[in-house]
Amino acid sequence: MTGARRAPGFGIGMNFRRLMAILGGSVPVSAVAIVLFLAVYAWPAIRFNGFGFIASNSWNLGSLYAEPVSQGGAMILPGAQYGILFLIVGTLLSTAIAMLIAVPVGVGAAVFLAEALPGRARLWLSFLVEMLAAVPSVVFGLWGYAVLIPLLGHYIFPLMTGLLGWIPWFGEPAGSGYGLLTAGLVLSLMIVPLIAATLRDAITAQPMYMREAAAALGATRFETIWKVILPGLRPVLIGAGILATGRALGETMAVLMVSGNALNVLPHSIYAPISTMAAFIASQLDSALQDPTGMATRALAEVALVLCLIAVLVNVLARLILARATAATSQQRA
Amino acid sequence: MKSYRAHLLAAGVIGLGTALAAPSQAAETRVLETGSSLLYPLFNLWVPVYTKDHKVEITTQSTGSGTGISEAVSGLAQIGASDAYLSPAMRKQHANMLNIPLAISSQMVNYNLPELNGRHLKLSGPVLAGIYDGTITDWDNKQIARLNPGVKLPHHAIIPIHRTDGSGDTFIFTQFLSDSTPHWQQAHGYGTTISWPAIQSEIGAEGNQGMVNALQQNPYSVAYIGISYKGAITQNKLGEAALENRAGKFVLANDKTVQAAAAALGGKTPADEAVSLIFQPGAESYPIINYEYAIVDAQMGNPPARDVRDFLSWSIRPDGGNAPHFMNQVNFVALPAAVRRLSQKQINEIGKEQNASN
Amino acid sequence: MPDATLADRAIVMRQARLHARISRRRAVSMLAWVLCGAALAALCLSIVWIIGLVLVRGIAALRPSLFTTVTQGTGGGLLNAIEGTCVLAFGTLLLVIPFGISAGIYAAEFRSSVWARVIRFLSDVLVGLPSIVLGYFGYVTMVEGLGWKFSVAAASITLAIICLPYVARTTEVALGEVPQSLREAAYAMGAGAGTVTLRISMRLAMPAVVTGVLLALAISVGETAPLLYTAGWSNYTWNGHLTGSPIGYLTYVIWAFINEPFAAAHALAYAAALLVTGMVLLISVASRMILLRAQRRM
Numbered sequence: 001m002t003g004a005r006r007a008p009g010f011g012i013g014m015n016f017r018r019l020m021a022i023l024g025g026s027v028p029v030s031a032v033a034i035v036l037f038l039a040v041y042a043w044p045a046i047r048f049n050g051f052g053f054i055a056s057n058s059w060n061l062g063s064l065y066a067e068p069v070s071q072g073g074a075m076i077l078p079g080a081q082y083g084i085l086f087l088i089v090g091t092l093l094s095t096a097i098a099m100l101i102a103v104p105v106g107v108g109a110a111v112f113l114a115e116a117l118p119g120r121a122r123l124w125l126s127f128l129v130e131m132l133a134a135v136p137s138v139v140f141g142l143w144g145y146a147v148l149i150p151l152l153g154h155y156i157f158p159l160m161t162g163l164l165g166w167i168p169w170f171g172e173p174a175g176s177g178y179g180l181l182t183a184g185l186v187l188s189l190m191i192v193p194l195i196a197a198t199l200r201d202a203i204t205a206q207p208m209y210m211r212e213a214a215a216a217l218g219a220t221r222f223e224t225i226w227k228v229i230l231p232g233l234r235p236v237l238i239g240a241g242i243l244a245t246g247r248a249l250g251e252t253m254a255v256l257m258v259s260g261n262a263l264n265v266l267p268h269s270i271y272a273p274i275s276t277m278a279a280f281i282a283s284q285l286d287s288a289l290q291d292p293t294g295m296a297t298r299a300l301a302e303v304a305l306v307l308c309l310i311a312v313l314v315n316v317l318a319r320l321i322l323a324r325a326t327a328a329t330s331q332q333r334a
Numbered sequence: 335m336k337s338y339r340a341h342l343l344a345a346g347v348i349g350l351g352t353a354l355a356a357p358s359q360a361a362e363t364r365v366l367e368t369g370s371s372l373l374y375p376l377f378n379l380w381v382p383v384y385t386k387d388h389k390v391e392i393t394t395q396s397t398g399s400g401t402g403i404s405e406a407v408s409g410l411a412q413i414g415a416s417d418a419y420l421s422p423a424m425r426k427q428h429a430n431m432l433n434i435p436l437a438i439s440s441q442m443v444n445y446n447l448p449e450l451n452g453r454h455l456k457l458s459g460p461v462l463a464g465i466y467d468g469t470i471t472d473w474d475n476k477q478i479a480r481l482n483p484g485v486k487l488p489h490h491a492i493i494p495i496h497r498t499d500g501s502g503d504t505f506i507f508t509q510f511l512s513d514s515t516p517h518w519q520q521a522h523g524y525g526t527t528i529s530w531p532a533i534q535s536e537i538g539a540e541g542n543q544g545m546v547n548a549l550q551q552n553p554y555s556v557a558y559i560g561i562s563y564k565g566a567i568t569q570n571k572l573g574e575a576a577l578e579n580r581a582g583k584f585v586l587a588n589d590k591t592v593q594a595a596a597a598a599l600g601g602k603t604p605a606d607e608a609v610s611l612i613f614q615p616g617a618e619s620y621p622i623i624n625y626e627y628a629i630v631d632a633q634m635g636n637p638p639a640r641d642v643r644d645f646l647s648w649s650i651r652p653d654g655g656n657a658p659h660f661m662n663q664v665n666f667v668a669l670p671a672a673v674r675r676l677s678q679k680q681i682n683e684i685g686k687e688q689n690a691s692n
Numbered sequence: 693m694p695d696a697t698l699a700d701r702a703i704v705m706r707q708a709r710l711h712a713r714i715s716r717r718r719a720v721s722m723l724a725w726v727l728c729g730a731a732l733a734a735l736c737l738s739i740v741w742i743i744g745l746v747l748v749r750g751i752a753a754l755r756p757s758l759f760t761t762v763t764q765g766t767g768g769g770l771l772n773a774i775e776g777t778c779v780l781a782f783g784t785l786l787l788v789i790p791f792g793i794s795a796g797i798y799a800a801e802f803r804s805s806v807w808a809r810v811i812r813f814l815s816d817v818l819v820g821l822p823s824i825v826l827g828y829f830g831y832v833t834m835v836e837g838l839g840w841k842f843s844v845a846a847a848s849i850t851l852a853i854i855c856l857p858y859v860a861r862t863t864e865v866a867l868g869e870v871p872q873s874l875r876e877a878a879y880a881m882g883a884g885a886g887t888v889t890l891r892i893s894m895r896l897a898m899p900a901v902v903t904g905v906l907l908a909l910a911i912s913v914g915e916t917a918p919l920l921y922t923a924g925w926s927n928y929t930w931n932g933h934l935t936g937s938p939i940g941y942l943t944y945v946i947w948a949f950i951n952e953p954f955a956a957a958h959a960l961a962y963a964a965a966l967l968v969t970g971m972v973l974l975i976s977v978a979s980r981m982i983l984l985r986a987q988r989r990m
Contacts, residue, residue: 015886016884016885016886016889017798017802017885019794020794020797020798020801020802021798021802021807022794023790023791023794023795024791024794024795024796024797024798024799024807024811024860025795025807025811026791026792026794026795026856027791027792027795027811027814027815027818027856027857027860028810028811028814028815030818030853030856031814031815031817031818031821032814034818034821034825034826034829034853035817035821037829037832037833038825038829041832057532058529059529060529061525061527061528061529063523063525064421064525064526064527065421065422065423065523065524065525066421066423066523067422067423068423077423079523079529104731105731105734105735106731107731108727108728108729108730108731108732109728109731109732109735111728112725112728112729112731112732113732116725116728116729125732125736127980128735128736128739128740129732129735129736129739130976131739131743131973131976132735132738132739132742134910134972134973134975134976135739135742135743135969135972136913136914136915136916136943136968136969136972137914137916137917138914138916138943138946138947138965138968139742139746139914139946139965139968139969140742141947142745142746142946142950142961142962142965143741143742143745143746145950146745146950147741147745149551150551153551173491173535176493176537176548176551176552177551178537189735189738192735193735196735220717220718220721221721221725222720222721222724222725223717223721226724246820249822250820250821250822250823250824250825251822252822252823252824252916252917253916253917253947257947260537260538261498261538261539261540262538263498263529263530263532263538264529264530264532265532265534268534272534273537273538278822278824278825278917281824281825281828282824282827282917282920283498283499283540284498285828285831285921286397286398286400286401286404286499286500287398287400287499287500287526287527289400289401289404289405289408289500290400290403290404290424290500290526290527292421292423292424292427293423297832300828301828301832304824304825304828307822307825308821308822308825311820311821311822312817312820312821314820315816315817315819315820316813316816316817316820319816364926364928364931364937366842366924366926366938374765377765378764378765378766381764381765382764382765391927391928392927393925393926393927393928393938394765394927395925395948396948396952408836409841410835410841410842410924410938540951541951543951543952543953544951546953547951547953563953566953566954569953570953
């Protein structure tokens with residue numbers, strides 16, 4: 001006979017679940033709100049700019065001291081034009097250079113940490129590498145500005161143009177130290193720990209029997225790692241690499257302080273100044289707010305939207321690959 | 335396990351307690367001044383002196399004139415410092431905004447030429463326009479050599495440095511280029527931000543301080559820097575150019591040349607005081623001078639309005655902010671009496687409506 | 693015996709080739725280890741260099757007055773910045789702990805439900821959004837849109853949104869490690885989902901969850917770009933207002949003062965860098981120790 005008494009725990013359970021669902025909903029709500037807001041806010045700029053936005057190199061706020069005119073269906077300042085090809089190129093190139101440096105260095109460091117060090121040293125050096133991940137972006141920028149740029153601009157880059165000048169993009173002028181290579185270098189330092197730590201954990205997690213089998217066949221220690229262990233970890237490496245790419249794409253402060261802040265020019269050499277989308281938004285928001293028609297802030301929102309779309313794509317891709325990799329390895333073991 | 339929760343709870347209570355017990359200076363009004371990096375050193379001299387005798391808390395910030403204008407308009411800052419007056423479009427959209435001159439300043443054109451930093455190179459508006467639009471690429475270019483006979487100019491590419499932030503210095507520099515060089519006016523015009531012609535070696539810097547740093551780190555570069563940074567320029571042993579004024583004479587920025595240019599304006603400052611002082615006639619006039627403006631919302635509410643009024647009134651007084659010992663430290667010139675009266679009249683507008691209805 | 697000699701010679705030569713190949717492989721392996729070691733050395737050198745710079749110049753700039761005076765123009769002290777960083781960090785944690793942990797709990801405990809999958813997917817989306825974009829969002833919606841101006845509220849909410857996915861993910865993973873048998877036993881004894889999760893699963897998962905919260909703390913101490921447009925800057929200590937009043941924070945000092953051409957400003961920037969890096973490293977160490985202690989217990 002069911003009385004008026006509810007089953008113990010059942011009533012509380014539903015409320016708990018609902019409470020968690022509501023509070024936890026802050027995550028999806030925030031994500032959707034931000035992307036939706038950007039899309040809606042940037043819509044007038046999207047309509048005004050069309051495809052020229054990502055195809056042309058002309059970021060121009062227009063004559064700030066002239067009367068707004070009507071053009072392309074919106075009120076804008078005369079001469080206003082928004083093209084961010086140089087930003088897209090700067091972002092992609094700096095991230096590419098960062099990855100080109102970070103992946104070999106990260107893999108090498110991970111291999112050395114996992115295999116070549118005794119327990120104590122491995123612990124402390126792993127910790128050292130992970131400290132690199134903890135340093136805030138603005139402190140990287142501070143170090144880059146105060147130490148790296150004078151070193152690169154006065155000594156290393158001129159040396160490089162001398163030695164490597166025959167390679168296209170590596171020649172004169174050596175520039176001031178602010179530029180693409182510097183930004184790529186600083187970015188690589190910021191993302192290397194991600195790759196190194198993930199890979200090191202994955203290597204140590206590999207079962208001993210693979211190593212033993214390889215040793216029995218006469219492989220050297222390194223050959224075991226290179227030809228037996230690492231190939232199985234390719235998905236992990238790709239996943240970690242893509243996550244690192246996502247991080248590098250969104251870096252703001254460090255890049256802002258070392259990239260040279262190029263405007264409307266594509267880099268012509270590895271030492272030339274660039275601008276990335278994230279750094280551009282940070283440095284140009286103040287200027288954009290001076291536009292009385294508001295089109296400039298909306299154009300910046302469009303930049304943010306493009307950046308978001310790229311970053312989200314990259315991140316989701318990484319998670320998918322990592323998920324498939326962990327599923328595959330657990331299937332393998334089973 | 336239980337200890338974790340207890341620890342977290344304790345930490346939370348302590349944290350909350352500290353935050354709530356934080357010294358609450360809610361009694362004193364807070365004023366945020368933001369904007370021009372040219373005016374920033376002067377505000378940093380004024381605020382400690384003024385706040386010693388007056389109960390108000392003024393935060394100063396160097397973010398560029400563009401930010402000063404936009405934050406004053408949107409109410410984020412109570413005083414927007416700007417070397418540039420409001421644009422006609424801005425004034426139409428926000429008719430309640432005032433631009434109030436506080437002092438007269440000027441701008442230098444500086445360069446970093448290893449052999450020539452000790453002497454004053456002669457440069458003119460058209461030459462600078464050529465440098466900044468890429469038609470003049472080397473220091474030993476004929477046009478520069480013509481202005482400087484007998485000077486051994488290095489054969490090296492010029493590195494022009496410009497501001498990346500919304501800058502009043504860009505405003506007055508580009509106004510100078512526009513007024514002196516017709517084709518610059520047509521091709522690029524003037525503003526707190528313009529679309530700088532793309533030159534391979536050019537560098538962008540943030541704030542006057544960034545300009546000084548960039549100039550110092552890059553030999554063979556040229557930059558436009560506000561006069562309040564003259565100390566940093568001399569300290570770093572960088573060069574200052576003598577600019578050609580409208581009368582064809584080459585002058586450096588000093589009290590005499592700036593005052594001559596200000597005087598040449600006559601009584602032509604309008605009531606809203608939005609006027610350009612660039613490229614004034616007169617044999618002694620320095621070509622790049624400007625009013626330093628405080629951009630203020632006339633409809634500001636009353637706790638800050640009264641304090642802002644008092645502070646700005648003090649700042650334009652010849653025995654207050656416009657006193658020689660302040661002006662000399664930043665190489666500014668005090669407001670002439672007629673302009674001071676106009677500024678005071680505008681200052682009295684701040685919060686006037688609220689006062690009237692009270 | 694000529695045939696035997698030929699055969700012997702062939703064997704000897706094959707052996708020699710084999711040995712040569714082995715030594716070549718050994719040499720290559722040796723070289724590879726050297727390169728890997730060099731990579732690690734380069735990384736260690738970089739971190740030592742960066743921390744060394746901050747330590748050396750930061751310590752040189754430290755004086756007691758830094759902690760007791762506020763910033764005045766480009767000189768003075770860091771009291772307002774330190775207090776501001778603490779206030780913002782506290783505000784961020786206050787928001788991110790309930791919301792983030794709840795998201796992680798839901799994603800772990802009701803794993804197969806649609807909402808959990810939505811939370812998981814959009815958490816990955818949120819974590820990929822660059823922090824400057826979130827700062828821009830905070831500026832337009834809260835600072836301007838809601839009229840809060842530069843404020844602790846706008847800054848804390850923005851920072852909390854940035855940290856949410858990290859806390860959610862660590863909580864979810866931590867709860868995933870808790871053996872299902874424990875939950876089943878608790879349910880069998882009549883406990884409801886709330887009791888099971890909060891009293892039992894969370895207790896076991898607590899060290900990892902705390903690590904996630906510490907990560908959020910580190911992020912809120914070290915962020916700059918979003919704060920530039922939501923917190924503003926103030927030369928004074930916090931006046932207790934959640935909206936309408938800007939607040940100072942250490943990373944602003946690093947960013948803004950290193951550019952000024954005055955030695956006093958540079959000293960402040962390095963001192964601020966020392967404090968920020970020190971705080972973040974301490975949090976990192978604390979996380980590690982908590983995890984190690986928990987692992988040892990298990």
